Amino acid sequence: MLGQESALRKRNSITKIHRKSMNNSILLKSFFAEVGSLSKFSGKFLSRFFIPPYEINELFKQCYVIGYKSLPLVGLTGFIMGLVLTMQLRPFMIDYGVESQLPAIVGIAIIREIGPVITSLIFAGKIGSSIGAELGSMKVTEQIDAMEVSGTNPFKYLVVSRVMAATLMLPVLAILSDAISLYGSYLGVNIKGDTNFNFFWIQVFDSLEFRDVLPAFIKTYFFGFAVGIIGCYKGYYSSKGTEGVGKSANSAVVVSSIMIFILDLLAVQITELLGFN
Amino acid sequence: MGKQIFNNIKLGIFILASLAFLILLFYMIGKNRNFFGSNFTLKSRFENVQGLKIGNNVRYAGIDIGSVNKIEVLNDTVLEVEIIIENKMKKIIRNNSIVSIGTDGLVGNKVVNITSTKLNAPLVKEDDILSSRRPIDTDDLLRTFSKTNNDIYLIAKNLKKTTFDFNQSNILWKLLNDNSIVENIHLSLSNLHSASIEINNIVKNANSIMDHIKSGNGSIGTILYDTAFTLSIKNTLNNVNNISNSAIKLSDEAKETIKNINYELMKGDGAFNKLLKDSITGVTITSSIKNIENGTRAFNLNMEALKHSFLFRGYFKKSSKKN
Amino acid sequence: MSEVNKNEYNHVSEETTVLEINHLYKSFGNNHVLIDFNLTLSKGQNIVVLGKSGSGKSVLIKCIIGLLKFDKGSIRIFSKEIRNLNATALDKIRAKVGFLFQSNALYDSMTVRENLEFPLRRHWIKLSQEKINEMVSQALTDVGLVHTIDMMPVELSGGMRKRIAIARTLILKPDIILYDEPTTGLDPITGREIINLMIEIKTKYNTASLIISHDMNCVKSASDLIIILLEGKCYATGNYQELKSNADPKVKQFFE
Numbered sequence: 001m002l003g004q005e006s007a008l009r010k011r012n013s014i015t016k017i018h019r020k021s022m023n024n025s026i027l028l029k030s031f032f033a034e035v036g037s038l039s040k041f042s043g044k045f046l047s048r049f050f051i052p053p054y055e056i057n058e059l060f061k062q063c064y065v066i067g068y069k070s071l072p073l074v075g076l077t078g079f080i081m082g083l084v085l086t087m088q089l090r091p092f093m094i095d096y097g098v099e100s101q102l103p104a105i106v107g108i109a110i111i112r113e114i115g116p117v118i119t120s121l122i123f124a125g126k127i128g129s130s131i132g133a134e135l136g137s138m139k140v141t142e143q144i145d146a147m148e149v150s151g152t153n154p155f156k157y158l159v160v161s162r163v164m165a166a167t168l169m170l171p172v173l174a175i176l177s178d179a180i181s182l183y184g185s186y187l188g189v190n191i192k193g194d195t196n197f198n199f200f201w202i203q204v205f206d207s208l209e210f211r212d213v214l215p216a217f218i219k220t221y222f223f224g225f226a227v228g229i230i231g232c233y234k235g236y237y238s239s240k241g242t243e244g245v246g247k248s249a250n251s252a253v254v255v256s257s258i259m260i261f262i263l264d265l266l267a268v269q270i271t272e273l274l275g276f277n
Numbered sequence: 278m279g280k281q282i283f284n285n286i287k288l289g290i291f292i293l294a295s296l297a298f299l300i301l302l303f304y305m306i307g308k309n310r311n312f313f314g315s316n317f318t319l320k321s322r323f324e325n326v327q328g329l330k331i332g333n334n335v336r337y338a339g340i341d342i343g344s345v346n347k348i349e350v351l352n353d354t355v356l357e358v359e360i361i362i363e364n365k366m367k368k369i370i371r372n373n374s375i376v377s378i379g380t381d382g383l384v385g386n387k388v389v390n391i392t393s394t395k396l397n398a399p400l401v402k403e404d405d406i407l408s409s410r411r412p413i414d415t416d417d418l419l420r421t422f423s424k425t426n427n428d429i430y431l432i433a434k435n436l437k438k439t440t441f442d443f444n445q446s447n448i449l450w451k452l453l454n455d456n457s458i459v460e461n462i463h464l465s466l467s468n469l470h471s472a473s474i475e476i477n478n479i480v481k482n483a484n485s486i487m488d489h490i491k492s493g494n495g496s497i498g499t500i501l502y503d504t505a506f507t508l509s510i511k512n513t514l515n516n517v518n519n520i521s522n523s524a525i526k527l528s529d530e531a532k533e534t535i536k537n538i539n540y541e542l543m544k545g546d547g548a549f550n551k552l553l554k555d556s557i558t559g560v561t562i563t564s565s566i567k568n569i570e571n572g573t574r575a576f577n578l579n580m581e582a583l584k585h586s587f588l589f590r591g592y593f594k595k596s597s598k599k600n
Numbered sequence: 601m602s603e604v605n606k607n608e609y610n611h612v613s614e615e616t617t618v619l620e621i622n623h624l625y626k627s628f629g630n631n632h633v634l635i636d637f638n639l640t641l642s643k644g645q646n647i648v649v650l651g652k653s654g655s656g657k658s659v660l661i662k663c664i665i666g667l668l669k670f671d672k673g674s675i676r677i678f679s680k681e682i683r684n685l686n687a688t689a690l691d692k693i694r695a696k697v698g699f700l701f702q703s704n705a706l707y708d709s710m711t712v713r714e715n716l717e718f719p720l721r722r723h724w725i726k727l728s729q730e731k732i733n734e735m736v737s738q739a740l741t742d743v744g745l746v747h748t749i750d751m752m753p754v755e756l757s758g759g760m761r762k763r764i765a766i767a768r769t770l771i772l773k774p775d776i777i778l779y780d781e782p783t784t785g786l787d788p789i790t791g792r793e794i795i796n797l798m799i800e801i802k803t804k805y806n807t808a809s810l811i812i813s814h815d816m817n818c819v820k821s822a823s824d825l826i827i828i829l830l831e832g833k834c835y836a837t838g839n840y841q842e843l844k845s846n847a848d849p850k851v852k853q854f855f856e
Contacts, residue, residue, distance in 0.1 A: 146705035205305035
């Protein structure tokens with residue numbers, strides 16, 4: 001009885017391994033296929049982007065939905081980030097006797113890396129999923145076809161406007177998030193210490209240079225583009241059915257979050273190459 | 278439609294707020310780096326700029342007045358540093374001011390300091406080259422610092438050991454705490470004193486005995502009238518005399534020493550410590566005093582023996598009767 | 601009424617033919633969906649294409665509206681071959697062809713009013729706001745749902761959504777309306793209401809309709825002519841009575 005059971009388990013495990021390796025090769029293939037079609041999609045975006053008519057009204061509407069409506073979430077996370085970072089750093093700064101450098105350190109950390117990346121990740125979570133789900137459900141319920149029938153290029157109307165809105169709005173959000181984060185940091189400094197508001201900002205600005213701000217600012221455009229294009233891609237090619245919609249929303253968030261980190265890595269290397277660091 | 282316009286207004290405010298912060302950020306950075314406002318440039322030459330970078334601050338009397346604009350290598354030993362300075366400083370900086378490179382704090386950024394020499398000179402003009410002072414090399418500073426540190430370390434180590442020994446040394450503490458030593462010394466000295474008086478007496482007696490014998494008074498005198506014997510006795514007595522003299526001297530010296538010890542003990546801290554630092558002195562003093570005591574005791578014993586000797590018994594009796 | 605239309609069908613004239621499909625072929629890989637399909641639709645005529653699920657009915661109307669490219673043959677709308685039209689010319693034709701999607705395809709993010717305005721603004725960009733408002737309320741009156749004008753599609757019932765979708769199709773005053781399974785997913789009573797609405801529209805605007813359905817109620821009431829699509833071909837053609845009395849078992853299975 002026992003022997004039978006173990007033999008059965010063994011066979012099961014063998015088939016499992018076999019299936020796994022098959023899955024892996026399929027996964028790899030589908031990964032490359034995905035990269036390929038995503039690149040094609042981006043190319044399509046670029047080619048459609050320059051051809052009129054331009055969907056200006058839709059762009060404004062999407063900017064409002066994607067940018068303005070994300071501000072509370074991004075602002076809240078930014079505020080907490082600044083506050084927590086300051087409170088966590090404080091004991092170490094005191095150990096090294098450089099407590100007075102706290103605003104400078106936090107300022108650089110927030111402006112250079114934490115502000116853009118955390119904001120982008122929150123943005124990817126909120127906007128990537130909503131774009132993916134929205135376009136996915138529009139695809140499933142034939143709304144995209146309906147648009148095409150109604151004399152509208154759905155790619156321009158839906159994809160170009162959303163990608164543009166994401167690209168333009170993320171830097172705006174990141175900058176505001178930086179400001180809110182630094183305000184949180186100011187409060188963090190003031191919980192245990194006592195710093196004048198103006199002096200805090202002077203210390204922050206004093207430690208910053210253009211080479212800190214510019215690359216961080218520019219890379220958020222790329223993060224925004226990545227979130228927009230991946231969300232649209234996943235939604236636009238969503239498979240039929242409600243499950244497909246959920247899947248496209250989910251994978252939009254996952255892929256764009258990974259993409260943000262990859263782009264961040266690229267950005268740091270490019271700034272290094274350009275001698276900005 | 279109205280809602281759309283309202284949304285666009287909110288969007289506009291949102292974007293403008295962000296833009297305002299971005300502009301503020303750029304403006305503040307630019308202001309710190311003197312990108313705005315009217316400036317003028319000055320130059321100075323250095324052998325070594327100690328890692329000075331473009332954008333580092335320039336200070337005059339500790340106030341930030343500008344920033345480093347350019348660092349150029351003129352030749353293998355000379356570097357030219359160009360600095361941008363606010364225009365208003367044109368009326369303050371004189372062309373005999375000295376430029377040096379320093380550090381903001383111990384580990385901070387490099388800064389260029391312009392120091393006034395307090396001597397009268399014309400004001401600076403655009404593109405003037407100011408003389409420079411060799412910057413304080415942090416490496417050198419640290420090297421010296423390290424050497425000083427080592428010395429301090431050694432001193433502290435010695436001090437620590439001394440203090441430790443001092444605390445551990447029972448003899449020293451005994452010496453310090455024991456009043457009886459002083460009393461003993463006093464006693465010994467008075468003994469010594471009385472002993473020396475007795476020696477004197479003995480010597481006197483011995484001399485008169487010798488005269489007696491020489492003049493051949495009494496039967497025994499004749500028997501004893503032997504020059505050789507007399508000579509040896511004389512020698513003996515001379516020796517005794519010498520001993521007594523040196524004993525007096527010793528007692529004087531001991532008196533002096535004790536006086537000193539007393540003085541030192543009373544005086545306290547400084548000299549007191551000096552004494553304590555050298556534990557050997559203390560031990561020596563103790564042993565010297567002991568030796569003196571022993572010597573005195575032995576001498577007294579000898580004297581007693583001499584009194585009881587049949588040769589001198591009569592003399593001693595006579596002298597005691599006389600006394 | 602059906603007598604009249606039948607007569608019209610029998611005497612096809614160039615002026616009244618709005619849609620003509622000749623020798624249409626369409627395949628997805630090895631799956632041949634349409635093989636040599638032919639159809640002629642005249643003004644004021646309702647044709648029902650009857651077929652099993654997956655028989656290629658939806659593919660047919662998506663080919664007509666240009667959402668899918670066909671492989672071979674020709675589709676002529678208002679005597680214009682649509683095969684090689686560019687996007688602008690195709691949009692001009694599409695403005696005259698209404699398409700009622702199976703799932704209604706109402707834009708979830710827009711109100712009913714915006715949903716109805718959308719095709720108007722898209723096709724005729726230069727329209728005054730008053731004119732648009734007038735057309736929207738006209739279309740909503742036609743389907744009897746004026747009160748829903750500022751509601752969102754999710755707040756409406758299935759039947760109401762279908763009506764709004766029809767209103768959106770009607771708002772462009774199309775000459776041809778393509779219905780993709782209009783009664784699917786609705787209860788019989790609501791389905792009946794929708795069918796009546798379709799007939800009403802036809803009489804009111806004299807439109808030609810191509811209806812894709814397998815709902816026999818719909819087929820019986822709304823059709824002037826029925827085409828049975830079987831294995832990619834027009835298997836049988838005729839009005840309801842003719843086909844019902846047809847002895848062919850493959851035709852008979854639809855009417856059981």
